[in-house]
Amino acid sequence: MIEREYQKILAECALPAALEAVGERWSFLILRGAFNGLSHFEEFQSTLGIARNILSNRLVRLVEHGILQRDPDPADRRKVTYTLTDKGRELLPVLIALRQWGERWVSGVPSNPVLVDRASQRPIAPMAVRAEDGRPLSLQELMWVDRAQLQ
Amino acid sequence: MIEREYQKILAECALPAALEAVGERWSFLILRGAFNGLSHFEEFQSTLGIARNILSNRLVRLVEHGILQRDPDPADRRKVTYTLTDKGRELLPVLIALRQWGERWVSGVPSNPVLVDRASQRPIAPMAVRAEDGRPLSLQELMWVDRAQLQ
DNA sequence: TGAGTTAGTTGCTATAAGCAACTCATATGC
DNA sequence: GCATATGAGTTGCTTATAGCAACTAACTCA
Numbered sequence: 501m502i503e504r505e506y507q508k509i510l511a512e513c514a515l516p517a518a519l520e521a522v523g524e525r526w527s528f529l530i531l532r533g534a535f536n537g538l539s540h541f542e543e544f545q546s547t548l549g550i551a552r553n554i555l556s557n558r559l560v561r562l563v564e565h566g567i568l569q570r571d572p573d574p575a576d577r578r579k580v581t582y583t584l585t586d587k588g589r590e591l592l593p594v595l596i597a598l599r600q601w602g603e604r605w606v607s608g609v610p611s612n613p614v615l616v617d618r619a620s621q622r623p624i625a626p627m628a629v630r631a632e633d634g635r636p637l638s639l640q641e642l643m644w645v646d647r648a649q650l651q
Numbered sequence: 652m653i654e655r656e657y658q659k660i661l662a663e664c665a666l667p668a669a670l671e672a673v674g675e676r677w678s679f680l681i682l683r684g685a686f687n688g689l690s691h692f693e694e695f696q697s698t699l700g701i702a703r704n705i706l707s708n709r710l711v712r713l714v715e716h717g718i719l720q721r722d723p724d725p726a727d728r729r730k731v732t733y734t735l736t737d738k739g740r741e742l743l744p745v746l747i748a749l750r751q752w753g754e755r756w757v758s759g760v761p762s763n764p765v766l767v768d769r770a771s772q773r774p775i776a777p778m779a780v781r782a783e784d785g786r787p788l789s790l791q792e793l794m795w796v797d798r799a800q801l802q
Numbered sequence: 803t804g805a806g807t808t809a810g811t812t813g814c815t816a817t818a819a820g821c822a823a824c825t826c827a828t829a830t831g832c
Numbered sequence: 833g834c835a836t837a838t839g840a841g842t843t844g845c846t847t848a849t850a851g852c853a854a855c856t857a858a859c860t861c862a
Contacts, residue, residue: 512762512763512764513683513750513762513763514750514751514752514753514754514757514758514760514762515679515680515683515746515749515750515753515762516680516753517753517757517758518749518750518752518753518757519679519680519749519753520757521753521756521757522749523676523679524849525674525849525850526850528666528670528674529666529667529670532664532666536795540808540809541808541809541810542807542808542809545809550851551850551851551852551853552809552810552811552852552853553810553811553812553850553851553852554849554850554851555810556809556810556811557849557850565757566756576807576808576859576860577808577858577859577860578807578808578809578858578859578860579807579808579809579859580808580809580810587756589790590752590755590756591752592780592790593748593752593778593779593780594745594748594749594752594778595666596780597744597745597748597778598666598669598670598673598745599664599665599666599669600665601665601669601741601742601744601745602665602666602667602668602669602670602672603665604741605672605717605738605741606665606668606669606671606672606716607665607668609665610798611663611664611665611666612663612664612797612798613663613795613796613797613798614795614796614797614798614801615780615793615794615795615796616793616794616795616796616801617782617783617788617792617793618791618792618793618794619782619792620782620783621796621801621802622782622783623783623801624780624781624782624783624788624793625781625782625783625784625785627744627745627748627778627780628744629743629744629747629766629775629778630775630776630785631768631770631771631773631775631776632768632771632773632774632775632776633776634776634781634785637768637775639740639743640769641768641769641770642766642767642768642769642775643766643767643769644687644764644765644766644767645764645765645766645767645772646763646764646765647761647763647764647765650765650767650772650774675818676818676819677819691839691840692839692840692841693838693839693840696840701820702819702820702821703821703822703840703841703842704819704820704821704841704842704843705818705819705820706841707840707841707842708818708819727828727829727838727839728827728828728829729827729828729829729838729839729840730828730838730839730840731839731840731841
């Protein structure tokens with residue numbers, strides 16, 4: 501494959517765009533905190549142990565990208581709540597996939613708490629690349645196809 | 652929820668461990684390149700436009716973490732090939748989830764090339780958190796449960 | 803009114819990223 | 833066999849990002 505083709509492949513991929521929004525250090529950990537119920541500056545700061553100026557900067561950026569929403573608390577005007585937007589909530593598959601990978605290949609120990617299906621009370625399935633019908637696919641069952649090639 | 656509990660929740664999560672391995676700038680883009688067939692230093696460098704010293708450092712770290720494998724080419728002793736290990740290949744769900752999120756929420760345009768099921772020649776399903784039986788679950792259908800609580 | 807809380811900001815230092823030029827071992831063409 | 837090119841880095845220097853400690857300003861609560 502010639503280099504020109506690589507350039508094209510990699511230029512038409514949304515991964516760099518995604519990383520631009522959430523690829524900085526601490527961003528994922530702040531989002532994990534938000535998924536676990538953190539919502540105030542001091543909560544994020546003391547729980548994550550992140551430097552205050554960095555946290556401030558990251559929160560501004562996540563809000564600018566529409567991933568978190570910043571709302572002054574009307575009841576206590578010192579307080580500000582940061583909550584996930586739809587855009588932010590849709591990052592859950594990314595966080596869970598990374599966490600499961602870390603669990604299996606890095607830390608080696610099961611994480612806690614566990615995300616469970618409310619109905620069955622059973623833990624969620626491992627994140628996997630799947631066919632339209634939901635069947636998990638291995639790398640051998642996958643191939644890259646140029647969009648234009650798709651009938 | 653008191654702060655002590657947050658500390659515990661976040662300490663028992665494998666996400667920080669995962670980020671330690673692949674959370675640095677460029678790591679994901681290097682891995683994306685590897686999934687797309689890049690294997691040589693000069694290929695990564697010219698395709699990604701990454702500084703040579705940073706690329707060198709990132710490749711060393713990914714090899715140290717067992718995510719890439721470094722092999723001198725016996726046919727041309729100047730060349731070295733970097734290939735994904737099983738540990739590296741299992742990061743595909745993370746990369747795909749991020750790419751799909753970026754596609755939907757940041758770039759707004761479909762990425763190319765597309766990952767398809769070799770059998771059906773149809774694109775893969777969107778990455779989602781799913782129940783054991785493969786059913787996609789929304790955030791409302793999910794809850795965090797302490798591991799010890801599980802029957 | 804005075805102490806404590808919340809969400810930051812400021813100034814300074816340390817670590818990481820980026821750039822250009824260079825090295826060194828090999829390969830290739832004449 | 834020698835000049836030239838290639839592949840995989842390394843070195844030195846500059847710029848950007850992260851981390852730390854101390855400070856501020858608005859507000860709350862006793």
